[in-house]
Amino acid sequence: xxxxxxxxxxxxxxxxxxxxxxxxxxxxxxxxxxxxxxxxxxxxxxxxxxxxxxxxxxxxxxxxxxxxxxxxxxxxxxxxxxxxxxxxxxxxxxxxxxxxxxxxxxxxxxxxxx
Amino acid sequence: xxxxxxxxxxxxxxxxxxxxxxxxxxxxxxxxxxxxxxxxxxxxxxxxxxxxxxxxxxxxxxxxxxxxxxxxxxxxxxxxxxxxxxxxxxxxxxxxxxxxxxxxxxxxxxxxx
Numbered sequence: 001x002x003x004x005x006x007x008x009x010x011x012x013x014x015x016x017x018x019x020x021x022x023x024x025x026x027x028x029x030x031x032x033x034x035x036x037x038x039x040x041x042x043x044x045x046x047x048x049x050x051x052x053x054x055x056x057x058x059x060x061x062x063x064x065x066x067x068x069x070x071x072x073x074x075x076x077x078x079x080x081x082x083x084x085x086x087x088x089x090x091x092x093x094x095x096x097x098x099x100x101x102x103x104x105x106x107x108x109x110x111x112x113x114x
Numbered sequence: 115x116x117x118x119x120x121x122x123x124x125x126x127x128x129x130x131x132x133x134x135x136x137x138x139x140x141x142x143x144x145x146x147x148x149x150x151x152x153x154x155x156x157x158x159x160x161x162x163x164x165x166x167x168x169x170x171x172x173x174x175x176x177x178x179x180x181x182x183x184x185x186x187x188x189x190x191x192x193x194x195x196x197x198x199x200x201x202x203x204x205x206x207x208x209x210x211x212x213x214x215x216x217x218x219x220x221x222x223x224x225x226x227x
Contacts, residue, residue, distance in 0.1 A: 102148070
């Protein structure tokens with residue numbers, strides 16, 4: 001049973017297109033995240049939701065819009081894709097948001113913008 | 115501004131040797147310091163974590179050493195095995211900060227036979 005699952009695993013699209021990445025966790029966690037890993041493998045947080053409420057937004061372009069229909073799902077929609085958006089996007093979840101605890105990561109979605 | 119600096123960028127160790135990866139942080143509010151392991155094509159997975167009230171934590175072959183005054187922490191992998199070959203990330207977070215992880219730049223470890 002996959003704890004944090006993302007779809008699709010690979011996404012190749014043209015500049016200017018709009019795409020979505022879906023994420024679901026079956027761990028019963030309250031908090032979910034989106035992280036971006038660039039070509040140099042640097043990991044940086046983009047967003048965090050706690051019980052469907054946005055709690056972290058790390059100065060991400062507003063072309064990126066997360067949506068959390070319930071606490072088990074956190075989707076990422078990206079408008080007007082640019083070449084620089086090419087990266088691996090990881091969804092993660094953790095049991096609580098106020099203090100340090102283990103974050104469980106999905107397998108990632110490799111987005112390639114051509 | 116890189117709040118968590120990690121070195122070395124890459125590391126080659128012989129099987130059975132000790133792998134050491136170092137991290138330094140700037141934000142004194144950080145109070146949770148995990149290490150994540152990432153294999154190619156997979157997401158990062160928690161390896162071991164420490165809080166600043168202890169100076170060392172050991173789990174099997176993996177040990178974190180923590181120096182609060184120097185604002186440094188390190189991962190030691192004893193008896194390194196080829197299966198340990200992966201990218202290792204240190205990270206840090208602040209209580210009340212939404213469990214936001216600030217990652218180091220990663221260390222690619224290769225353990226040779």
